[in-house]
Amino acid sequence: QQPVQSPQAVILREGEDAVINCSSSKALYSVHWYRQKHGEAPVFLMILLKGGEQKGHEKISASFNEKKQQSSLYLTASQLSYSGTYFCGTPVEGNLIFGKGTKLSVKP
Amino acid sequence: SAVISQKPSRDICQRGTSLTIQCQVDSQVTMMFWYRQQPGQSLTLIATANQGSEATYESGFVIDKFPISRPNLTFSTLTVSNMSPEDSSIYLCSATSGGSYGYTFGSGTRLTVV
Numbered sequence: 672q673q674p675v676q677s678p679q680a681v682i683l684r685e686g687e688d689a690v691i692n693c694s695s696s697k698a699l700y701s702v703h704w705y706r707q708k709h710g711e712a713p714v715f716l717m718i719l720l721k722g723g724e725q726k727g728h729e730k731i732s733a734s735f736n737e738k739k740q741q742s743s744l745y746l747t748a749s750q751l752s753y754s755g756t757y758f759c760g761t762p763v764e765g766n767l768i769f770g771k772g773t774k775l776s777v778k779p
Numbered sequence: 780s781a782v783i784s785q786k787p788s789r790d791i792c793q794r795g796t797s798l799t800i801q802c803q804v805d806s807q808v809t810m811m812f813w814y815r816q817q818p819g820q821s822l823t824l825i826a827t828a829n830q831g832s833e834a835t836y837e838s839g840f841v842i843d844k845f846p847i848s849r850p851n852l853t854f855s856t857l858t859v860s861n862m863s864p865e866d867s868s869i870y871l872c873s874a875t876s877g878g879s880y881g882y883t884f885g886s887g888t889r890l891t892v893v
Contacts, residue, residue, distance in 0.1 A: 673821075703881055712871060713822070715780070715881030758821065760882075766812070766837070767882060769822045 672697060674761045676770035683749045683777045691773045693759030694741040702735050702742040703760035703767060706753075713758060716744075749777045781806050785872050785885030792862055792892050799858045800888045802872030807852040812882070813845070814871040822871065828855040862892045 674695045681689050693702060701720045705713040719735035719742060730747040746753055754777045760767040782805045792798050802811065811828040826834040826847055834847035849855040859866050872885040 705881075712884035712886050713882075715883065718879055718881050720879060765810075766824055766827060768824065771821045 672763050673768055674702075674759050674770040676757075676759055676773050678773060679771070680774040681776070683746075683775065685751060685777055685779055686748050687777075689746045689749060689775060691744040691746075691757050691759075691775075692741060693743070693761075693770055694739075695761050697740070697761075697763070699735070699737050699740050699742075699761055701762060702733075704733055704742075704744050705758045705760065705769075706755045707758065707772075708755040716757075746775070749775075751777050751779065753777050780880070781808055781874055781876070781883045783872055783874060783883055783885040785888060787888055788886060789889040790891070792890065794863050794892055796862055797858055797860045798862065798890060799856050800870055800872070802855045802857070802874075802885055804853045804874045804883075808874040809877045810875050811849060811855045812873040813847060813855070813857045814873060814884075816869045816871060816887070818869070825857070825870075828857075859890065862890075864892045866890065867892045 674693050677692045683689055703718050704716040707713040733744045735742045756772040756774045758769045758772045760769045784803045786801050813825040814822040815825055816822045824837045825840045826836040828834050828847050828849040830849045844860055846858045870888045873882045875882045
């Protein structure tokens, strides 16, 4: 039931773009995205509630395709502050279950 | 969004003892949860803290080992009982008002059992 994230890790130079994917074998009704910096708590980025919906947070946006049971997080013109581990979370019987995470490193 | 105060932030405990972690939310929330996270790993749900009733535990977690209380809408405690080194981890409290609201997390408790 744990959503599957890919890639596991990505290294970027400042200004480059990245895409993080999250998929589930079960029907999805919503997807959460969080970012966790080293030694800190996860921070909520956005929630997608409808199929095909897109949302944005700074230069970070996401899409959700409920038919394909997947969501993608798009990081545009990455900044050093985007470094961290990104988790998607999907509700399972009312509880949020997190993927294994994608570690993003942005280098100057 | 809600702000969560979690304490202690870290502790080193002897095996066989118990530690109680407190979680205080600054506003009324619908749901509160307890997660465990090994360094560099994902978050694993321990249980949902239900207000005024017994917590709902995930597979692999039992009430005798991880008793949870939630006496009101803004406060919860997690006790790690009869600790062993395998319990060393980061424990995180989380809360949400549901719907389109995301989850807010406490800063975590880093537990080391020696």
